[in-house]
Amino acid sequence: xADVKAxxxxxxxxxxxxxxxxxxxxxxxxxxxxxxxxxxxxIADELGILKGSLYHYIDTKExxxxxxxxxxxxxxxxxxxxxxDEPGLTPLDRxxxxxxxxxxxxxxxxxxxxIYYRDLDQLSDGRRAVxxxxxxxxxxxxxxxxxxxxxxGDVRAAIxxxxxxxxxxxxxxxxxxxxxxxxxxxxxxxxxxxxDFVMHGVAARGDS
Amino acid sequence: xADVKAxxxxxxxxxxxxxxxxxxxxxxxxxxxxxxxxxxxxIADELGILKGSLYHYIDTKExxxxxxxxxxxxxxxxxxxxxxDEPGLTPLDRxxxxxxxxxxxxxxxxxxxxIYYRDLDQLSDGRRAVxxxxxxxxxxxxxxxxxxxxxxGDVRAAIxxxxxxxxxxxxxxxxxxxxxxxxxxxxxxxxxxxxDFVMHGVAARGDS
Numbered sequence: 001x002a003d004v005k006a007x008x009x010x011x012x013x014x015x016x017x018x019x020x021x022x023x024x025x026x027x028x029x030x031x032x033x034x035x036x037x038x039x040x041x042x043i044a045d046e047l048g049i050l051k052g053s054l055y056h057y058i059d060t061k062e063x064x065x066x067x068x069x070x071x072x073x074x075x076x077x078x079x080x081x082x083x084x085d086e087p088g089l090t091p092l093d094r095x096x097x098x099x100x101x102x103x104x105x106x107x108x109x110x111x112x113x114x115i116y117y118r119d120l121d122q123l124s125d126g127r128r129a130v131x132x133x134x135x136x137x138x139x140x141x142x143x144x145x146x147x148x149x150x151x152x153g154d155v156r157a158a159i160x161x162x163x164x165x166x167x168x169x170x171x172x173x174x175x176x177x178x179x180x181x182x183x184x185x186x187x188x189x190x191x192x193x194x195x196d197f198v199m200h201g202v203a204a205r206g207d208s
Numbered sequence: 209x210a211d212v213k214a215x216x217x218x219x220x221x222x223x224x225x226x227x228x229x230x231x232x233x234x235x236x237x238x239x240x241x242x243x244x245x246x247x248x249x250x251i252a253d254e255l256g257i258l259k260g261s262l263y264h265y266i267d268t269k270e271x272x273x274x275x276x277x278x279x280x281x282x283x284x285x286x287x288x289x290x291x292x293d294e295p296g297l298t299p300l301d302r303x304x305x306x307x308x309x310x311x312x313x314x315x316x317x318x319x320x321x322x323i324y325y326r327d328l329d330q331l332s333d334g335r336r337a338v339x340x341x342x343x344x345x346x347x348x349x350x351x352x353x354x355x356x357x358x359x360x361g362d363v364r365a366a367i368x369x370x371x372x373x374x375x376x377x378x379x380x381x382x383x384x385x386x387x388x389x390x391x392x393x394x395x396x397x398x399x400x401x402x403x404d405f406v407m408h409g410v411a412a413r414g415d416s
Binding site: 196 | 244326364367368371372374375376377378379380381382383386393398401402404405408409410411413
């Protein structure tokens with residue numbers, strides 16, 4: 001038993017060490033060729049290893065897509081958690097910080113985010129459901145912050161919080177499409193511009 | 209010569225008569241199966257006609273995608289033109305009417321719009337360039353209205369008109385993803401909500 005456990009540990013620890021490298025290569029290949037057209041062989045070639053070696057880390061091509069998307073959620077869930085943990089903020093301030101940080105993250109990882117939005121539907125039903133549930137955490141956070149801020153008079157009374165939440169995500173999500181790496185705006189500046197835009201979009205500032 | 213012309217007229221007028229029906233069937237099939245996976249046979253089946261009959265209207269499957277996307281632009285270009293033709297409006301009012309009408313149109317045609325955003329890249333380079341140029345008309349309109357409104361003090365001085373234009377399109381474009389036909393909000397109400405959101409997002413209202 002002890003031997004089997006030790007063996008399992010070894011087999012599991014090895015892939016984890018190379019995870020970021022493998023997922024980065026998968027992201028480049030999926031982005032260029034599209035998930036459907038890409039093969040495990042293409043990703044092995046990108047890594048400069050044999051296909052058989054790549055199968056030490058994964059069972060199927062879908063494992064790579066799923067782990068790539070899970071990894072994005074691990075990072076964005078941490079952003080959400082940090083925003084929730086910060087003490088003494090109004091709902092609207094919390095929302096503003098969330099938008100700024102999420103957008104900066106997302107344009108900094110625009111290759112992966114593009115795959116997320118284009119290829120999420122390629123996951124099996126069970127795995128897609130896992131991701132959709134993780135995404136729903138973010139959607140519930142945004143619409144509940146809007147509702148609370150509206151109760152406090154910080155969001156215009158005429159606004160439908162559900163519609164506003166969707167409009168806000170539209171502005172946020174689309175950033176990966178127009179952000180140009182190395183361009184005039186840094187990821188942080190895009191985050192700032194988006195937070196400013198959506199906060200003015202919903203906030204009551206004596207003009208509701 | 210006269211005969212050839214008459215024959216051409218006959219050959220051309222026939223497909224045009226059935227165009228909307230053919231393009232609607234193509235939209236349903238492309239939406240359900242994805243453009244890449246769909247075949248001309250699938251579309252003929254959807255129409256209840258023989259594949260050979262469909263080839264009276266088109267030469268290739270791509271013709272259907274291109275005409276479907278061109279048709280969307282013919283209608284949205286008309287919206288833009290009507291907004292440009294309306295006399296006596298401020299740039300910001302013109303922009304607001306544009307957003308409201310474009311969004312209402314786009315959620316009313318969410319099936320076709322979804323194909324537009326997902327499958328535009330499937331067009332040949334030349335045809336994609338035609339569409340990208342037609343899209344650029346809209347992008348130039350929005351960013352120039354924002355610039356003019358900013359000069360007049362109607363848009364906050366701190367805003368980067370190019371970034372604001374992209375954020376605005378994000379909120380607009382994403383509507384086709386969350387609009388639910390027959391739901392709480394009509395296409396017109398989604399258009400109103402989006403126009404209200406983006407106008408507050410950019411407008412100077414004594415709080416710049």
